[in-house]
Amino acid sequence: MTSQTPTRPLRVSAPTPSQRALQFKRRMRLADLLVIAGWTSGAASIALYLGYGGAGQFGTLGAAVTSLGILAGLVGTDLILVMLILAARIPIIDRAVGHDRAMAAHRALGKPALYLILAHVVLLIVGYGIQQGFNPIAETVALWQMPDMPLAFLGFGLLIAVVVTSLVVVRRKFRYEFWYVVHLLSYAAVITALPHQFSIGGLLANGTLQRVYWIALYVLALGSILTFRVIEPIVKSFQHGIRVTSVEAVAPGVANIHLSGRKLKDLDSDGGQFFVWRFWTAKTWWHSHPISLSSVPTDTTARITVRALGNGSTRLGRLPRGTRVTIEGPYGLFTEAARTSPKLAIIAAGIGVTPVRALLEHSRLVPGEATILLRASSEDETYLWDEMYDLAAQRQARLYTSIGKRPSRGRTWLSAHDAQRDVSLRSAFPDIRKSDLYICGPQAWTDQVVAEARAVGLPDHQIHTERFDW
Amino acid sequence: MKTRAVLGSIFASASVLVIGWQAGASAAHSAEALTSTGSTGSTTASTATGSGTASTPSSTTSSSPSSTGSASTGGSTASTTKTYTGNVIDTQWGTVQVEIKVKAGKITDVVALKLTDVGGRSVEISNYAAPILRQEVLAAQSANVAAVGGATYTTDGYLQSVQSAIDKAGL
Numbered sequence: 276m277t278s279q280t281p282t283r284p285l286r287v288s289a290p291t292p293s294q295r296a297l298q299f300k301r302r303m304r305l306a307d308l309l310v311i312a313g314w315t316s317g318a319a320s321i322a323l324y325l326g327y328g329g330a331g332q333f334g335t336l337g338a339a340v341t342s343l344g345i346l347a348g349l350v351g352t353d354l355i356l357v358m359l360i361l362a363a364r365i366p367i368i369d370r371a372v373g374h375d376r377a378m379a380a381h382r383a384l385g386k387p388a389l390y391l392i393l394a395h396v397v398l399l400i401v402g403y404g405i406q407q408g409f410n411p412i413a414e415t416v417a418l419w420q421m422p423d424m425p426l427a428f429l430g431f432g433l434l435i436a437v438v439v440t441s442l443v444v445v446r447r448k449f450r451y452e453f454w455y456v457v458h459l460l461s462y463a464a465v466i467t468a469l470p471h472q473f474s475i476g477g478l479l480a481n482g483t484l485q486r487v488y489w490i491a492l493y494v495l496a497l498g499s500i501l502t503f504r505v506i507e508p509i510v511k512s513f514q515h516g517i518r519v520t521s522v523e524a525v526a527p528g529v530a531n532i533h534l535s536g537r538k539l540k541d542l543d544s545d546g547g548q549f550f551v552w553r554f555w556t557a558k559t560w561w562h563s564h565p566i567s568l569s570s571v572p573t574d575t576t577a578r579i580t581v582r583a584l585g586n587g588s589t590r591l592g593r594l595p596r597g598t599r600v601t602i603e604g605p606y607g608l609f610t611e612a613a614r615t616s617p618k619l620a621i622i623a624a625g626i627g628v629t630p631v632r633a634l635l636e637h638s639r640l641v642p643g644e645a646t647i648l649l650r651a652s653s654e655d656e657t658y659l660w661d662e663m664y665d666l667a668a669q670r671q672a673r674l675y676t677s678i679g680k681r682p683s684r685g686r687t688w689l690s691a692h693d694a695q696r697d698v699s700l701r702s703a704f705p706d707i708r709k710s711d712l713y714i715c716g717p718q719a720w721t722d723q724v725v726a727e728a729r730a731v732g733l734p735d736h737q738i739h740t741e742r743f744d745w
Numbered sequence: 746m747k748t749r750a751v752l753g754s755i756f757a758s759a760s761v762l763v764i765g766w767q768a769g770a771s772a773a774h775s776a777e778a779l780t781s782t783g784s785t786g787s788t789t790a791s792t793a794t795g796s797g798t799a800s801t802p803s804s805t806t807s808s809s810p811s812s813t814g815s816a817s818t819g820g821s822t823a824s825t826t827k828t829y830t831g832n833v834i835d836t837q838w839g840t841v842q843v844e845i846k847v848k849a850g851k852i853t854d855v856v857a858l859k860l861t862d863v864g865g866r867s868v869e870i871s872n873y874a875a876p877i878l879r880q881e882v883l884a885a886q887s888a889n890v891a892a893v894g895g896a897t898y899t900t901d902g903y904l905q906s907v908q909s910a911i912d913k914a915g916l
Contacts, residue, residue, distance in 0.1 A: 306750070307749050307750040307753060308753075310750040310753075310754060311750060311753040311754045311757050313754075314754035314755075314757070314758050315754065315757040315758050315761055317758070318757070318758030318759075318761045318762050319761050319765075321762060321765065322761045322762050322764060322765025322766070323765060324765070324769075325762070325765040325766045325768070325769035326764070326765040326766075326768035326769045327768075327769065422837060422898075473897075474897050
């Protein structure tokens, strides 16, 4: 099997600690700047309103309520646009914080944005009502008759649908695809809400900074979604013309999918990054799969390793030869680029071995730099382990394995047997404090490894995880 | 590192807010002066003189020559003020009509005869937009001025009516 996955020749020198420190410093500076930009955009939306006369509009109760309502709408809209930017998979954001953390921020903003838009609707109905002497119902009817308002109400309804279907509790009840389609409505929500901001909101009065700001933000958000989630994937997919060459069973429910394509090195994927794959057969085209390459690609071939997780991945084991494949990516910071420390510690469980294998293959290492621990709950789940043994030997890395189920009691990420003989993060990785720890496996298990890493005093920037369950 | 992001965000947001608030406070000040002089002509002109805003009162005083000396001297030397009434313009939110006062080939005042008044906020929007439009028309001496944000329909009607009055005046 190893003969089918030729490895790229070793690169000459590993980065020095000071180079890594500099790289980390740059990345953190960029991440901090992005955070600051995000918050400041919220403040700017308020400041621009105040700047163009809003500051004087808090005189009476009705005016104050109205102004607060407008502010809620502005900040809410700003947050939604920031959410779109976070979900657009913009390369600079991915490089700075990683796709998964950008998406965590995206999710965290969802509910506040909805509450602000809710407040916008309620406060304006009440505020206008007070000013006109109408009751809220009469005012709602009056609002409905204003230009572009029926569309805005429609957008509001769509927004509620999007956020509600994304709540964890609700989301579990639906298939991923249903959630995804509903989520696409968020674009419709943003766009239907636009006209009333022009015509009634007056955000876009000619020659104001406010107009410049909002147009720029809309163009940035919708433009980056279009560029990085639609155009770039289509262009890349055509460019590389990837097709399935063979599917090879590795273990029950797990398969290597071998792919061919053109100029695959131009994809510029670092070992450990993932792509979002779509396989164009009648039964599989509507599923997309976030999967990392399980080895460093050559210029014409690549390989992924898939385990049956959902209905969609089950069918991937039977893909016919020649199936057309489209890709989005590469994404993720589970790579050498995130290194900050002199040593490398890797822990992977089950199918989580795939990005780890590519990471190890791609990394520039000095002998003894890396230590690896592989977990499986049974012999059946030792996917790609033979390849890992070879790679570890080649790179002069230590490799430990821990096979067996976790104990039913107690909180450990190791097998019951190893936990009993007091194996721990410290004992397996004596240099853990000087190491970058890369963890890949099921979420609950990952959380336990992270908890132990934090307990031994590992700072967050030395802990790197990749999750697969989204 | 995280602290830096938090502190940076707080600092940047606070400065942006303060700048906006300051700009808004001064804008609100001049807007107040505008509405007090613009909407009800000569009765408020006497109160407006106290506030000391320079340019706006002078344009209104030409229509009420009793208040200041300089305007009355102008009235005796040059041609008299003529009034031209603009067309009635239909908008989605009611009709709009204005008249302009012209003296020596210059528009000296714009008086709104009728503004948008149908539906929820129309009156409020009109009251807000009219003084701004009047000021802009006087400054530009034409109907070619920027729209007032949030008052698209009012603006359209207002400026169309101004244009028709200008046409009648043959300016």
